[in-house]
Amino acid sequence: MNPLPLLLTLSSLLFVLGLFAVLTRRNAILILVGIELMLNAANINFIAFWRYGSAEADLTGPLFVLFSIAIAAAEAAVGLAIILMVFRHTRSTDLNRLDSLHG
Amino acid sequence: MADALIPHLPCLLWLVPLLPLLAGAITAFMPNRMGRLASWLALGALLVSCAIAVAALACALAPVHEKAFRLETAYTWFSFGDVALKVGLVLDPLSAAMGAMVSFVAFWIFLYSTGYMKSEARFGRFFCFLSLFSGAMLLVVYSNSLLLLFMAWELVGLASYLLIGYYYEKPSAAAAAQKAFITTRIGDMAFFLGMIWLFGQTGTLLFFDHGRGLLETGVLGSLAGVTTVGGLTVSAAAALLLLVGAMGKSGQVPLHTWLPDAMEGPTPVSALIHAATMVAAGVFLVARTHPIFMNSGITGLPLTATAWIGGITALYAACVALGQNDIKRILAYSTVSQLGFMMVALGTGGVAAAMFHLIAHAFFKALLFLSAGSVIHGCHDEQDIRRMGGLARAMPKTFFAYAIGMMALAGFPFVFSGFWSKEAVLHSAETWPGGHGPFLLAATAALLTAFYMTRQAMLVFFGKPRNPGVTHPHESPPVILVPLFVLAAGAVLLALIGTPVWPWFEEWLKGERAVFNGLALTTPEALKLIGLSLALVTVGVTASWLVYRNPSGDSRAPDPLEHKLGAAWKFLGDGMRFDATYERFIIAPLVALARVVDGIERQLFVPLMALAEGLIKLVGRWTGNADEKGLNDGFNHVCSSLQGSADSASASQSGRPQAYLRAIGLGASVLLILYFWLIA
Numbered sequence: 001m002n003p004l005p006l007l008l009t010l011s012s013l014l015f016v017l018g019l020f021a022v023l024t025r026r027n028a029i030l031i032l033v034g035i036e037l038m039l040n041a042a043n044i045n046f047i048a049f050w051r052y053g054s055a056e057a058d059l060t061g062p063l064f065v066l067f068s069i070a071i072a073a074a075e076a077a078v079g080l081a082i083i084l085m086v087f088r089h090t091r092s093t094d095l096n097r098l099d100s101l102h103g
Numbered sequence: 104m105a106d107a108l109i110p111h112l113p114c115l116l117w118l119v120p121l122l123p124l125l126a127g128a129i130t131a132f133m134p135n136r137m138g139r140l141a142s143w144l145a146l147g148a149l150l151v152s153c154a155i156a157v158a159a160l161a162c163a164l165a166p167v168h169e170k171a172f173r174l175e176t177a178y179t180w181f182s183f184g185d186v187a188l189k190v191g192l193v194l195d196p197l198s199a200a201m202g203a204m205v206s207f208v209a210f211w212i213f214l215y216s217t218g219y220m221k222s223e224a225r226f227g228r229f230f231c232f233l234s235l236f237s238g239a240m241l242l243v244v245y246s247n248s249l250l251l252l253f254m255a256w257e258l259v260g261l262a263s264y265l266l267i268g269y270y271y272e273k274p275s276a277a278a279a280a281q282k283a284f285i286t287t288r289i290g291d292m293a294f295f296l297g298m299i300w301l302f303g304q305t306g307t308l309l310f311f312d313h314g315r316g317l318l319e320t321g322v323l324g325s326l327a328g329v330t331t332v333g334g335l336t337v338s339a340a341a342a343l344l345l346l347v348g349a350m351g352k353s354g355q356v357p358l359h360t361w362l363p364d365a366m367e368g369p370t371p372v373s374a375l376i377h378a379a380t381m382v383a384a385g386v387f388l389v390a391r392t393h394p395i396f397m398n399s400g401i402t403g404l405p406l407t408a409t410a411w412i413g414g415i416t417a418l419y420a421a422c423v424a425l426g427q428n429d430i431k432r433i434l435a436y437s438t439v440s441q442l443g444f445m446m447v448a449l450g451t452g453g454v455a456a457a458m459f460h461l462i463a464h465a466f467f468k469a470l471l472f473l474s475a476g477s478v479i480h481g482c483h484d485e486q487d488i489r490r491m492g493g494l495a496r497a498m499p500k501t502f503f504a505y506a507i508g509m510m511a512l513a514g515f516p517f518v519f520s521g522f523w524s525k526e527a528v529l530h531s532a533e534t535w536p537g538g539h540g541p542f543l544l545a546a547t548a549a550l551l552t553a554f555y556m557t558r559q560a561m562l563v564f565f566g567k568p569r570n571p572g573v574t575h576p577h578e579s580p581p582v583i584l585v586p587l588f589v590l591a592a593g594a595v596l597l598a599l600i601g602t603p604v605w606p607w608f609e610e611w612l613k614g615e616r617a618v619f620n621g622l623a624l625t626t627p628e629a630l631k632l633i634g635l636s637l638a639l640v641t642v643g644v645t646a647s648w649l650v651y652r653n654p655s656g657d658s659r660a661p662d663p664l665e666h667k668l669g670a671a672w673k674f675l676g677d678g679m680r681f682d683a684t685y686e687r688f689i690i691a692p693l694v695a696l697a698r699v700v701d702g703i704e705r706q707l708f709v710p711l712m713a714l715a716e717g718l719i720k721l722v723g724r725w726t727g728n729a730d731e732k733g734l735n736d737g738f739n740h741v742c743s744s745l746q747g748s749a750d751s752a753s754a755s756q757s758g759r760p761q762a763y764l765r766a767i768g769l770g771a772s773v774l775l776i777l778y779f780w781l782i783a
Contacts, residue, residue: 023765031761059184099758 007048015041028083028093032076039072109162113176116192116245119155119202120255122148124238130231138226142217145230149213149237153206156199156241163199164611172196175247175311189309193247196612197458201387202244204462207593208379208469209237211586215473216371218582219480223369229269233375236262240380244387249298249308249317252388256294256352259381260287266376267368276367283361290351290358294388297344301395304329304337310391318391323398330400339399345392346409353385353442356416360681362439366431370476373431378438378472379465386445386461390454397452406450407537413446414532414544419679421551425558425664426675429486430475433559436678437512438468440548444528447541453531455609460528463520463597467511470590474505477579477587478563488562489662492654495564498578502564504587509560511594513553514640516633520597525549526636527609533632546639553643561651569657 014037021034043065050061087093108115126148130141163172177191213233220229239258246252261284268280301317302308304326309316316322326338335343349355354362365377376382389396389409396405420440427433441464448457479486481498495502511521529549532542578584600608650663665672674680 019768023761023768057184062183095761096759 002052004048004052007044007052011041011044011048014038014044026094026096028086028095029080031095032079032083035079036072036076039068043068108158109174112159112162112174112194113192115155116159116174116176116194119152119159119206119245120238120242122152122238123234123241127231127234127238130227130234133227133231135225135227138228138230141227142213142230145234146210146213146217148234149206149210152237152241153203153210156202156206159194160199160203163194163196172199173311175309175313175316177247177309177312180250186306188250189248189307189312190251191247191309192245193311194245195311197387197390198245200458200462200608200612202241204465205240205244205380206237208465208590209233209240209375211589212371212375212379212469212473213237215374215476215583215586216369218580219371219476220369225269229266229369232262232265232269233372236266236376236381240384243384247310249301249310249392252391253291253294253298256348256384256388257291259376259384260284260291260352263287263365263376263381266372267365269369269372270367273367279361279364279367283365286358286361287351290348290385293344293351294348297341297348300337300341300344301326304341318394323394326395327398327400335402335404336400338395339402339404342392342396342399342405343408345388345395346405346412349385349388349446350412351385352388353382353446354416354439355385355412355443355446356419357681359416359420359439360678360685363432363435363678366429366435370431370472370479373435374469374472374476377435378468382438382442383445383461383465386442386449386457389446389449390458390461393449393454396449403537406452408450409446410450410532410535410537410541413443413448413450414541414548415443416440417443417447417548418544418551419443421548421555423675423678424555425551426672428489428662428676430478430488430491430559430563431472431486433488433555434468434471434475437552437555440552441468441512443548444525444545447545448528448531451531451535451537451541453527455612456524456527456531458612459600459608460524463511463524463594466590466593466597467508467519467521470504470508470587470594471512473583473587473590474501474508477501477583478505480579480583481577488559489659490569491563492566492569493564494568497568500578500584501587504584504591505564506560507591507594509556513556513644514549514636516637516640518595518598520594522636522640523598526632529636530632546635549636550639550643553640554647557644557647558651561647562654566654569654 018034018037018039018041021037022031025031025034046061046065046068050056050059053061083093086098090098092098123145126145130144133141173193173195175191175193177189179187180190181188213230216229216233220226223229236259239255239262242255243252243259246255264280264284267283268277270276271280298308305317305322307315307317307322310318312319314321323338326341327336329337331337331340347358351358362377362382366373368377396409399405417440420436420438420443424433424436424440427436441460445457445460445464448454448460478491478494478498478501481494481501482491485491507519511519514522514525516522529542529545532545533539535541662672668675677683
């Protein structure tokens with residue numbers, strides 16, 4: 001049996017889970033976690049298409065994912081730093097209270 | 104029975120680490136009020152693991168095997184092009200003995216914790232972390248692949264971080280947790296580099312793989328044949344990197360500073376992780392990869408480095424332990440010192456001696472920590488030995504257990520395991536052809552060990568009670584006392600397996616049959632070493648007794664040694680100022696660098712931004728004025744009518760990114776649906 005559909009289901013579940021967290025959570029840190037989940041869902045897709053696709057010898061999938069993981073790490077560091085500064089500024093990580101840009 | 108079990112072992116062995124990990128995963132999702140259930144789950148999982156580990160030990164012991172027993176499994180985890188990464192478990196005398204010890208000691212510490220942590224708010228969480236730890240530690244022990252070992256190694260580091268920071272409300276505990284994590288990370292980095300190097304050179308990370316593994320002759324030979332930077336062979340360089348990793352985990356100088364601070368964690372954690380098992384992982388790593396250390400070319404640099412670092416650590420920590428007043432910090436430094444002993448044994452070629460000392464140490468040091476916990480519990484959370492005293496009468500059972508642990512650590516002759524294991528270490532160091540330095544360092548450290556342990560015992564259990572504030576120290580309940588007695592029995596009985604008369608453990612690790620030789624003790628060399636051990640213990644204990652036999656009744660009185668040592672006393676109390684040195688030469692420059700960057704930001708970029716802002720505002724105002732006068736009047740009518748609709752539009756600009764995201768998500772969904780609808 002070709003496991004590709006199963007993997008794609010897994011990654012879409014993960015993506016939806018992450019999206020749900022991003023849309024509904026109020027804590028900025030948990031939103032960052034949701035973003036990580038979505039990123040990893042994309043990574044799973046890369047690996048799955050590479051592994052069960054036609055060009056397995058090329059290693060394009062894993063290479064892409066390695067870059068994406070490195071960038072995700074950098075992004076998490078920057079994101080956490082921003083949240084930290086926001087927290088110092090407003091004593092809160094609740095995004096609903098950070099709406100000073102409203103119209 | 105053992106024969107019937109062996110075919111099933113490859114599967115059963117996986118259960119040993121997996122069951123506690125599973126229990127940890129389940130308890131992680133339990134709410135706080137189900138803490139009792141979580142603790143029973145953790146205990147049950149560990150009990151089954153322990154039973155399997157002991158059965159595995161029995162299999163490894165079964166006398167049917169002609170040569171050294173070894174059972175290895177390897178599965179391909181993933182392959183990458185034509186390179187495959189394999190993981191697996193291995194059961195050989197080393198991992199069988201270590202695994203049985205870890206699960207056995209951990210079980211009793213779990214049981215002790217159910218009593219000791221009874222009144223904690225996050226009781227279930229504690230057992231979740233403990234389960235995670237013991238599962239990961241058992242994986243370290245049984246792993247047949249350097250990669251799997253490294254992953255489990257990081258997991259125990261994580262569990263250690265979580266448990267040191269268990270009281271995370273306390274700033275000192277949070278800081279200690281971070282310190283432990285970051286300091287060991289320095290070592291882990293080296294470990295990782297060594298691992299990659301080995302993989303790059305050999306293409307395998309399995310220890311044993313039917314002749315193709317890292318620790319088997321073919322690969323060892325090819326590793327030792329390639330030279331690299333500084334004339335070292337690759338195996339020497341990789342071994343040195345692995346050694347740095349082991350130093351971080353096992354608290355060897357200069358990466359030891361996290362271990363005394365780790366005592367911020369609850370006492371059962373100190374007993375399990377920071378005394379008996381995790382800190383021994385570094386020693387275990389060196390013991391496991393010892394063939395690489397051995398076959399590292401003619402210089403033998405890795406072994407020499409191991410021996411010297413161990414010796415220096417042993418002596419350093421024994422000195423510092425003299426000047427400590429916190430009951431747990433004394434034990435922490437003594438752990439550092441004993442780990443140094445094990446490193447000395449490894450460096451001088453005595454793998455069996457190191458493992459014997461490791462296992463004996465696990466029993467008596469866990470016992471000492473748990474007794475210290477019982478003392479702290481009984482004295483209402485007092486940890487300063489200057490404010491204890493006379494507890495032998497109030498807590499006779501705890502005193503009994505503590506006394507056994509203390510005598511085992513100090514190396515009281517003949518019936519205690521510590522005497523024989525230390526003697527084995529000293530024997531290994533003395534017969535080392537590479538010089539007498541490590542031997543002298545270790546012997547001096549043994550003398551000091553007897554001294555500071557007697558000091559602690561005198562100050563805690565003898566003399567008059569010195570604490571006016573805390574009244575009525577009380578004996579602990581059975582759930583705390585029973586584990587103490589079990590471990591005390593272990594601390595004594597283990598003496599039987601490693602005496603020179605019947606060196607069963609050593610021969611078994613080497614894969615040979617032990618022969619009972621009643622005359623082994625009467626050879627001149629054995630007599631000389633035993634005489635030396637006896638002399639060291641006697642001198643240490645007597646000197647300490649002379650100094651501390653009449654402790655002052657005042658808890659604020661200076662220590663008797665303080666007069667004699669003066670400034671040196673303070674120096675010892677501060678751990679020879681390692682922390683202050685790091686603070687000054689590593690942390691301070693980094694802080695300064697951060698200040699400089701911050702200053703550049705504030706002094707250069709902020710004014711630049713302000714300038715740009717001013718310019719833009721100026722232009723804006725100018726164009727605004729032009730607009731106002733020249734154009735706006737005519738539009739004002741139109742605008743006021745537009746304003747109404749604009750207000751309602753601006754209400755949708757809530758300023759909340761999530762609201763925008765929701766709109767984007769909705770739009771994307773609509774587009775997707777449209778797209779599929781159109782192509783359908």
